[in-house]
Amino acid sequence: MSTSQHAAVQATFADAGLIDPSPAADDRADAVPAPGRMGPTGRPVRARREPAPLTDHGPARVIALCNQKGGVGKTTSTINLGASLAGFGRRVLLVDFDPQGALSVGLGVSTHQLDRTVYNLLLDTGTAPDDIILKTNVAGLDLLPSNIELSGAEVHLVNEVAREQTLQRVLRPVMDDYDFVLIDCQPSLGLLTINALTAAHGVIVPLECEYFSLRGVALLIDTIDKVRQRLNPDLELEGILATMYDARTLHGREVLSRVVEAFGDRVYDTVINRTVRFPETTVAGEPITTWAPSSAGAVAYRNLAKEVLSR
Ligand SMILES: Nc1ncnc2c1ncn2[C@@H]1O[C@H](COP(=O)(O)OP(=O)(O)O)[C@@H](O)[C@H]1O
Numbered sequence: 001m002s003t004s005q006h007a008a009v010q011a012t013f014a015d016a017g018l019i020d021p022s023p024a025a026d027d028r029a030d031a032v033p034a035p036g037r038m039g040p041t042g043r044p045v046r047a048r049r050e051p052a053p054l055t056d057h058g059p060a061r062v063i064a065l066c067n068q069k070g071g072v073g074k075t076t077s078t079i080n081l082g083a084s085l086a087g088f089g090r091r092v093l094l095v096d097f098d099p100q101g102a103l104s105v106g107l108g109v110s111t112h113q114l115d116r117t118v119y120n121l122l123l124d125t126g127t128a129p130d131d132i133i134l135k136t137n138v139a140g141l142d143l144l145p146s147n148i149e150l151s152g153a154e155v156h157l158v159n160e161v162a163r164e165q166t167l168q169r170v171l172r173p174v175m176d177d178y179d180f181v182l183i184d185c186q187p188s189l190g191l192l193t194i195n196a197l198t199a200a201h202g203v204i205v206p207l208e209c210e211y212f213s214l215r216g217v218a219l220l221i222d223t224i225d226k227v228r229q230r231l232n233p234d235l236e237l238e239g240i241l242a243t244m245y246d247a248r249t250l251h252g253r254e255v256l257s258r259v260v261e262a263f264g265d266r267v268y269d270t271v272i273n274r275t276v277r278f279p280e281t282t283v284a285g286e287p288i289t290t291w292a293p294s295s296a297g298a299v300a301y302r303n304l305a306k307e308v309l310s311r
């Protein structure tokens with residue numbers, strides 16, 4: 001996005017009263033904790049080295065971003081973790097597995113104009129991933145887009161043989177082309193999400209630092225356990241990502257400490273602060289890492305990518 005487009009989007013948000021036109025509060029230098037200091041999770045912040053470049057690519061590690069609660073940062077985290085991993089030279093495929101198509105829209109795709117999507121890949125034999133994969137504006141970052149048609153997939157999948165393994169099966173031809181496949185799940189624990197968990201090696205659970213965030217997590221963990229027992233013995237809980245954190249409120253700090261109490265080391269050191277810059281990027285149709293590369297949000301997702309690469 002050009003500087004003038006950037007300014008135009010900023011102005012629109014300022015007009016709507018959505019942002020303070022002065023520099024964003026999250027751009028304060030202390031918004032991202034520095035190594036040596038205490039981080040928001042109550043652990044000292046570890047310095048992480050830049051990931052080493054890769055000479056070979058694949059096979060992909062498949063990670064599902066999953067939480068049946070909506071609005072917790074699944075899509076935002078899929079886009080920005082993906083873009084950050086691509087920034088470190090990894091080949092990344094993002095799978096939009098939510099009929100709302102927010103992941104596709106967030107990467108600038110007009111979803112209503114797509115003639116083929118993930119839906120066709122799941123249900124039409126003869127459709128291959130390469131027929132559907134789109135390049136994004138970020139080098140090394142590809143997208144399997146979806147749109148509202150995907151909402152009809154569950155009823156059709158029910159009649160398929162090995163219905164839970166459908167996504168895993170259709171992704172197989174491209175597994176060697178990528179280092180990471182990130183699946184943006186829909187806010188439910190239905191058959192599409194079970195397909196994502198069956199195709200995945202790991203699950204990242206974004207958790208909003210809000211009072212009700214832990215509600216429903218027991219059910220999610222239970223579902224992950226069931227999928228591990230019955231369908232995918234290799235499935236791991238990759239990590240818990242605290243999102244929409246506001247260090248200025250006691251409430252935010254209390255919720256985060258409860259999350260750390262509940263999940264210990266599974267909680268990433270990286271915590272994503274609440275900032276209006278993320279909704280801005282949705283309008284801009286690009287990741288925060290390219291829209292505002294030096295913002296605290298971009299730095300945070302790059303740190304998350306380093307953690308994912310080091311686990
Ligand atoms: N860290 C954040 N701070 C403020 N707003 C955020 C943050 N992360 C995401 N958002 C916004 O919150 C809304 C929901 O986020 P999204 O990633 O779409 O959640 P989900 O995919 O879990 O429904 C979007 O409008 C998004 O721009």
Ligand SMILES: [Mg+2]
Nearest residue numbers: 074075098102
């Ligand atoms: Mg979403």
